[in-house]
Structure formats: structure tokens, C-alpha cells
Amino acid sequence: MxxxxxxxxxxxxxxxxxxxxxxxxxxxxxxxxxxxxxxxxxxxxxxxxxxxxxxxxxxxxxxxxxxxxxxxxxxxxxxxxxxxxxxxxxxxxxxxxxxxxxxxxxxxxxxxxxxxxxxxxxxxxxxxxxxxxxxxxxxxxxxxxxxxxxxxxxxxxxxxxxxxxxxxxxxxxxxxxxxxxxxxxxxxxxxxxxxxxxxxxxxxxxxxxxxxxxxxxxxxxxxxxxxxxxxxxxxxxxxxxxxxxxxxxxxxxxxxxxxxxxxxxxxxxxxxxxxxxxxxxxxxxxxxxxxxxxxxxxxxxxxxxxxxxxxxxxxxxxxxxxxxxxxxxxxxxxxxxxxxxxxxxKPLVSETVQHVNETPLPNGTVGFTPTNLVSAVAGSPVVIGTFRARDTTSTDRWLLVANRSHSARSRAVLTLNEQTVGSVGVFHAGRQTYVPQRVAPVEVSLAPGAATLVKLTAK
Structure with missing residues (x-):
């Protein structure tokens, strides 16, 4: 068509x-x-x-x-x-x-x-x-x-x-x-x-x-x-x-x-x-x-x-x-x-895109693989885009966690590697800033179609 x-x-x-x-x-x-x-x-x-x-x-x-x-x-x-x-x-x-x-x-x-x-x-x-x-x-x-x-x-x-x-x-x-x-x-x-x-x-x-x-x-x-x-x-x-x-x-x-x-x-x-x-x-x-x-x-x-x-x-x-x-x-x-x-x-470089907790994986998609910063993701299906700075010496990463569903709420829990993650910030669009969180499992609750941006600063 x-x-x-x-x-x-x-x-x-x-x-x-x-x-x-x-x-x-x-x-x-x-x-x-x-x-x-x-x-x-x-x-x-x-x-x-x-x-x-x-x-x-x-x-x-x-x-x-x-x-x-x-x-x-x-x-x-x-x-x-x-x-x-x-x-x-x-x-x-x-x-x-x-x-x-x-x-x-x-x-x-x-x-x-x-x-x-x-x-x-x-x-x-x-x-x-x-x-x-x-x-x-x-x-x-x-x-x-x-x-x-x-x-x-x-x-x-x-x-x-x-x-x-x-x-x-x-x-x-x-x-x-x-x-x-x-x-x-x-x-x-x-x-x-x-x-x-x-x-x-x-x-x-x-x-x-x-x-x-x-x-x-x-x-x-x-x-x-x-x-x-x-x-x-x-x-x-x-x-x-x-x-x-x-x-x-x-x-x-x-x-x-x-x-x-x-x-x-x-x-x-x-x-x-x-x-x-x-x-x-x-x-x-x-x-x-x-x-x-x-x-x-x-x-x-x-x-x-x-x-x-x-x-x-x-x-x-x-x-x-x-x-x-x-x-x-x-x-x-x-x-x-x-x-x-x-x-x-906009200034960041797309590093990976992963469909997490989704079975079977849609055509052309890639499932989750642990990294030195994120060791596991539990909960509902989400799509995680990982981004890096253009400066390749930076080890910081940004994760856009998007709800895979456009009709149901989702909840995902990101387990972080406390040996490599120095700080965590969750982007607040209204304030246009990152709100600090403990370096611990990060719970992301998403309305249908919604997403959250998380910044991980490496040690």
C-alpha cells in the first residue's frame, strides 16, 4: 500500500x-x-x-x-x-x-x-x-x-x-x-x-x-x-x-x-x-x-x-x-x-537501543545486555535508548526509558552497578534539570506511551 x-x-x-x-x-x-x-x-x-x-x-x-x-x-x-x-x-x-x-x-x-x-x-x-x-x-x-x-x-x-x-x-x-x-x-x-x-x-x-x-x-x-x-x-x-x-x-x-x-x-x-x-x-x-x-x-x-x-x-x-x-x-x-x-x-550520540523484557522480540530489535553501569532491568517491557557524549573520553551515559506500550502503564526497575556509577539523576522536564537519586535500583513508572530520561555519571 x-x-x-x-x-x-x-x-x-x-x-x-x-x-x-x-x-x-x-x-x-x-x-x-x-x-x-x-x-x-x-x-x-x-x-x-x-x-x-x-x-x-x-x-x-x-x-x-x-x-x-x-x-x-x-x-x-x-x-x-x-x-x-x-x-x-x-x-x-x-x-x-x-x-x-x-x-x-x-x-x-x-x-x-x-x-x-x-x-x-x-x-x-x-x-x-x-x-x-x-x-x-x-x-x-x-x-x-x-x-x-x-x-x-x-x-x-x-x-x-x-x-x-x-x-x-x-x-x-x-x-x-x-x-x-x-x-x-x-x-x-x-x-x-x-x-x-x-x-x-x-x-x-x-x-x-x-x-x-x-x-x-x-x-x-x-x-x-x-x-x-x-x-x-x-x-x-x-x-x-x-x-x-x-x-x-x-x-x-x-x-x-x-x-x-x-x-x-x-x-x-x-x-x-x-x-x-x-x-x-x-x-x-x-x-x-x-x-x-x-x-x-x-x-x-x-x-x-x-x-x-x-x-x-x-x-x-x-x-x-x-x-x-x-x-x-x-x-x-x-x-x-x-x-x-x-x-x-540533541547533542548526544545514540549508542544502543534495546527492547527489554519483551518476548518475542519484534523484527529487527535487540534484547537487553548488561553493561558496566546497568546490570539488570526487571519489570514491564520497555525500550531503552542509551546515549553518550560526543567526547569519547566521557564515561557518563544517558538512558531514555520508554514504555513499550501505548495503552498500559509500565514499571521497570534498573539495577545499577554501584562500583561504577557515581551518581544518578532523573530528568525533570518542568524544571529542566536532573533530580538526584540514590545509587541503588532505580524504579521507573511510566504512563502509556511515556518515557523517562536518566543520567548515570560514572565514577
């Missing part, structure tokens, strides 16, 4: 192609900038350095990025609506929902700037012409291709049109590319880094159980992050049996490339998928954090209308603009937990 992104990608193209080109040309003129001549544009330097994610919008800095897909449509793009997004704890918006006109993009960038939000622009005329609809090739006879010089001209026009807005975080180059498209995306990202190294080049990948797909993406494209979508909450109370397997593969690829991993979480029902509860929203977030996620994105924010197919149910905001219970649940998660714990986890 196709995921919602597979459906929405092509339909966005058909809706946007007719509107964007003329408007974007006018927008670039309005911005008071000039574009480089394609005739004199040079090829992309083969040895162009890849900027560190630490220097880019959203991936850089201390704050944990929380984004959304399918924002308010153009008629609902108002200061009030963008403030509503910000008040729910979101940091960035991926454009869409019939916003394909260059003037609309500029208008929304202004709204985002005033609300304190960032935007990733999905421009189907300039950016997608250099990265999705056409390949980039030096051979002018190649079918449906643009030259590197033409690609640079396309990117320059988009950069000049939207770059004056401080809310521009970067561009959405491709949603769910096949592996055959990776060489062109590598060229497109190299152009982006040459002409606007301060902007984030964003690509979201298919869900997949093939490690080679993600590893090839990292090796060939050399992205600034790895993002994917997989929606695990199926109808009739079922879970996607390969959700953890997919996460394990993405985690491995992100560690291989030393780049952040982002994920989309499911906010709505659609064909063969159920409506998430508040606890199931939280569960998706915390499982993703345990697997090392450095960014969370919600699919969707505004509800796609019935004409799009797939049987979409209400998301955070209904088709008619009403808030659902999931809007308030997401607001609670984002503002009281995710921003705070994410700020702690």
Missing part, C-alpha cells in the same frame, strides 16, 4: 505546476535581486565541502526541531493561524496544501517570520525542476535533463526570491525518491551548498526494510540529515510489524553518516490506519527518541480533504479549521516534554 507521502507527492505536482513559474519570476524581481546567467554558470565543484549539520537551520543549535507537514491552505494562511502553530510548540513548517505560487510562499514566509517559525519551501518550479522532474546531466541530449549550469540558475532564482526572509530554513528537494535518483540529488545538494551554504537542503525518504536504500542515500547524496516516514498504528489495534526494523536501519545509516535522523509521526487515520490516541502520539515520539531521533515531524497538521483520496480522517486541525483533541495532545507533548528532553538528547 502506498503511504500518504506517495499519494501527496504526485498530486502536489499536478496542482502546483500551473501556478508557480510566473509568480516566482515576479517574486524574484520584487525581491530586488538579480540572477546569475545560466550561460556563464560553471559546473558544480566535485570537492565541495559538505557543511556540518551543526551550522545549518534546524539541525544546528541547541533547540530540538519540531515540524509539521500540510499546513494551513492559502485561504487559511493568516497571522492567527501561524500563531496557532507556534503556540502548539512547533518550530518549522514544510510548505504544501495548495501553496504552490511564489507570491503565496513569500506571504507565508512573512507570516512565519512574524510568528517565530521557520519554513522549508516545496517549490515545484525551480527546486523540483532541478531535483525531481528533471535529472542533472552534462549531456545535453539526455532525455528530461537540465545541465549543471541550468540547475544553478534555477536554484539561484529560488534563493533570490525567498532568501531575504529570515524565516527561510531551506528547500524541500524531493519527497520519497527512489535510489535511482540519488546521483541527481547529490548534484542538486552540491549546487545548494555552493550557492547558499546557510540553507538546509531537505529530502524525506520512503519507508523501507532495505538497509542498502538508506546507506546508499547517505553515501551518494551526502545529505545533511536523514528523514523518513513510517506510520505504525494500523487498523483494529495492530502495529506495523516492521516499524522498529525500519527505525533500526535508519539509525544505523544516520550513525554511519554522522548526521541527524528525523521521522514523521502519524496524527490521523487513513486507509488501513487508525486514529491515534494522545498516548499513541506520545508513544511514537518517545520510541523515536529512544532510537536516536534528532527531529520530529507531524503528518499531518491540517487535514487533507476527501478529494485527495486515501480516506484521511481529521488530523490536528480539521478540513474546516477546527482544532481536534490531537492538536491539544500535540501541544502538550511539544511544550511540556519534547522540547525539553529533546534539548538534552
Amino acid at each position: 502506498q503511504s500518504p507521502h506517495q499519494i501527496l507527492g504526485p498530486s502536489r505536482r499536478s496542482l502546483l505546476l500551473g501556478a508557480g513559474a510566473t509568480a516566482l519570476t515576479a517574486a524574484a524581481t520584487t525581491a530586488g535581486t538579480t540572477t546569475a546567467s545560466a550561460a556563464t554558470a560553471s559546473a558544480v565543484p566535485a570537492d565541495l565541502a559538505v557543511p556540518s549539520p551543526d551550522t545549518l537551520p534546524l539541525t544546528g543549535g541547541p533547540d530540538f526541531p519540531i515540524g509539521l507537514f500540510w499546513p494551513p491552505h492559502p485561504y487559511a494562511s493568516t497571522a492567527t493561524r501561524f500563531a496557532e502553530i507556534k503556540n502548539a510548540g512547533f518550530d518549522f513548517v514544510i510548505s504544501g496544501n495548495y501553496a504552490g505560487d511564489g507570491n503565496i510562499f513569500q506571504y507565508q514566509l512573512g507570516l512565519a517570520r512574524d510568528a517565530g517559525l521557520k519554513m522549508l519551501i516545496s517549490d515545484d518550479i525551480q527546486i523540483r525542476n532541478m531535483a525531481r522532474w528533471f535529472s542533472i546531466s552534462d549531456t545535453t541530449t539526455d532525455f528530461l535533463s537540465v545541465t549543471p549550469a541550468e540547475a544553478r540558475e534555477l536554484y539561484t532564482r529560488a534563493r533570490n526570491a525567498y532568501g531575504p526572509f529570515s524565516s527561510l530554513a531551506g528547500f524541500n528537494f524531493y519527497d520519497e525518491p527512489g535510489a535511482g535518483w540519488f546521483p541527481t540529488l547529490a548534484k542538486a545538494l552540491a549546487i545548494s551548498r555552493e550557492l547558499a551554504p546557510q540553507l538546509l537542503p531537505y529530502i524525506n525518504l520512503f519507508p523501507s526494510d532495505d538497509p542498502a536504500y538508506y546507506r546508499s542515500f547517505v553515501d551518494v547524496v551526502k545529505p545533511s540529515l536523514i528523514s523518513f516516514d513510517r506510520y505504525p498504528l494500523l487498523s483494529e489495534g495492530r502495529e506495523d510489524a516492521n516499524y522498529f526494523h525500519n527505525w533500526a536501519i535508519v539509525r544505523d545509516a544516520a550513525l554511519h553518516g554522522d548526521i541527524p535522523s528525523w521521522v514523521f509521526i502519524q496524527t490521523l487515520a487513513y486507509h488501513n490506519h487508525r486514529v491515534p490516541t494522545a498516548a499513541e502520539l506520545l508513544w511514537q515520539v518517545n520510541i523515536s527518541l529512544a532510537y536516536g531521533a534528532k527531529g520530529i515531524q507531524y503528518f499531518t497538521y491540517w487535514t487533507p480533504e476527501a478529494a485527495r483520496g486515501e480516506g484521511f480522517g481529521p488530523a490536528l486541525i480539521t478540513v474546516d479549521g477546527e482544532r481536534t483533541s490531537r492538536y491539544y495532545a500535540a501541544k502538550e507533548i511539544n511544550t511540556t516534554w519534547l522540547h525539553q528532553v529533546g534539548r538534552e538528547l
Whole structure:
């Protein structure tokens, strides 16, 4: 079955192609900038350095990025609506929902700037012409291709049109590319880094159980992050049996490339998928954090209308603009937990992910193995993500203990090695500090879908 992104990608193209080109040309003129001549544009330097994610919008800095897909449509793009997004704890918006006109993009960038939000622009005329609809090739006879010089001209026009807005975080180059498209995306990202190294080049990948797909993406494209979508909450109370397997593969690829991993979480029902509860929203977030996620994105924010197919149910905001219970649940998660714990986890490196007290183990998961700090874990099934500092000389560890269940409370007891653990702190999100505990068995009680962050300082 196709995921919602597979459906929405092509339909966005058909809706946007007719509107964007003329408007974007006018927008670039309005911005008071000039574009480089394609005739004199040079090829992309083969040895162009890849900027560190630490220097880019959203991936850089201390704050944990929380984004959304399918924002308010153009008629609902108002200061009030963008403030509503910000008040729910979101940091960035991926454009869409019939916003394909260059003037609309500029208008929304202004709204985002005033609300304190960032935007990733999905421009189907300039950016997608250099990265999705056409390949980039030096051979002018190649079918449906643009030259590197033409690609640079396309990117320059988009950069000049939207770059004056401080809310521009970067561009959405491709949603769910096949592996055959990776060489062109590598060229497109190299152009982006040459002409606007301060902007984030964003690509979201298919869900997949093939490690080679993600590893090839990292090796060939050399992205600034790895993002994917997989929606695990199926109808009739079922879970996607390969959700953890997919996460394990993405985690491995992100560690291989030393780049952040982002994920989309499911906010709505659609064909063969159920409506998430508040606890199931939280569960998706915390499982993703345990697997090392450095960014969370919600699919969707505004509800796609019935004409799009797939049987979409209400998301955070209904088709008619009403808030659902999931809007308030997401607001609670984002503002009281995710921003705070994410700020702690963002600079850390994922070391292990273990499913504890779970039999049988789900596909692709690893069971508990004692360490020099934690000798045993008793009680209910939990997922424990272990993290270390980037400084490899540090022996301190952080444990995100996530409830394996999104419907029942859990209780786990961590037995610590008192010979190696010097101190214990349990993260308190409200105080944004670690509350000291005795170096003794640590009892963790978790509501459905909840998690606790524990810091172990080694002797």
C-alpha cells in the first residue's frame, strides 16, 4: 500500500505546476535581486565541502526541531493561524496544501517570520525542476535533463526570491525518491551548498526494510540529515510489524553518516490506519527518541480533504479549521516534554537501543545486555535508548526509558552497578534539570506511551 507521502507527492505536482513559474519570476524581481546567467554558470565543484549539520537551520543549535507537514491552505494562511502553530510548540513548517505560487510562499514566509517559525519551501518550479522532474546531466541530449549550469540558475532564482526572509530554513528537494535518483540529488545538494551554504537542503525518504536504500542515500547524496516516514498504528489495534526494523536501519545509516535522523509521526487515520490516541502520539515520539531521533515531524497538521483520496480522517486541525483533541495532545507533548528532553538528547550520540523484557522480540530489535553501569532491568517491557557524549573520553551515559506500550502503564526497575556509577539523576522536564537519586535500583513508572530520561555519571 502506498503511504500518504506517495499519494501527496504526485498530486502536489499536478496542482502546483500551473501556478508557480510566473509568480516566482515576479517574486524574484520584487525581491530586488538579480540572477546569475545560466550561460556563464560553471559546473558544480566535485570537492565541495559538505557543511556540518551543526551550522545549518534546524539541525544546528541547541533547540530540538519540531515540524509539521500540510499546513494551513492559502485561504487559511493568516497571522492567527501561524500563531496557532507556534503556540502548539512547533518550530518549522514544510510548505504544501495548495501553496504552490511564489507570491503565496513569500506571504507565508512573512507570516512565519512574524510568528517565530521557520519554513522549508516545496517549490515545484525551480527546486523540483532541478531535483525531481528533471535529472542533472552534462549531456545535453539526455532525455528530461537540465545541465549543471541550468540547475544553478534555477536554484539561484529560488534563493533570490525567498532568501531575504529570515524565516527561510531551506528547500524541500524531493519527497520519497527512489535510489535511482540519488546521483541527481547529490548534484542538486552540491549546487545548494555552493550557492547558499546557510540553507538546509531537505529530502524525506520512503519507508523501507532495505538497509542498502538508506546507506546508499547517505553515501551518494551526502545529505545533511536523514528523514523518513513510517506510520505504525494500523487498523483494529495492530502495529506495523516492521516499524522498529525500519527505525533500526535508519539509525544505523544516520550513525554511519554522522548526521541527524528525523521521522514523521502519524496524527490521523487513513486507509488501513487508525486514529491515534494522545498516548499513541506520545508513544511514537518517545520510541523515536529512544532510537536516536534528532527531529520530529507531524503528518499531518491540517487535514487533507476527501478529494485527495486515501480516506484521511481529521488530523490536528480539521478540513474546516477546527482544532481536534490531537492538536491539544500535540501541544502538550511539544511544550511540556519534547522540547525539553529533546534539548538534552540533541547533542548526544545514540549508542544502543534495546527492547527489554519483551518476548518475542519484534523484527529487527535487540534484547537487553548488561553493561558496566546497568546490570539488570526487571519489570514491564520497555525500550531503552542509551546515549553518550560526543567526547569519547566521557564515561557518563544517558538512558531514555520508554514504555513499550501505548495503552498500559509500565514499571521497570534498573539495577545499577554501584562500583561504577557515581551518581544518578532523573530528568525533570518542568524544571529542566536532573533530580538526584540514590545509587541503588532505580524504579521507573511510566504512563502509556511515556518515557523517562536518566543520567548515570560514572565514577
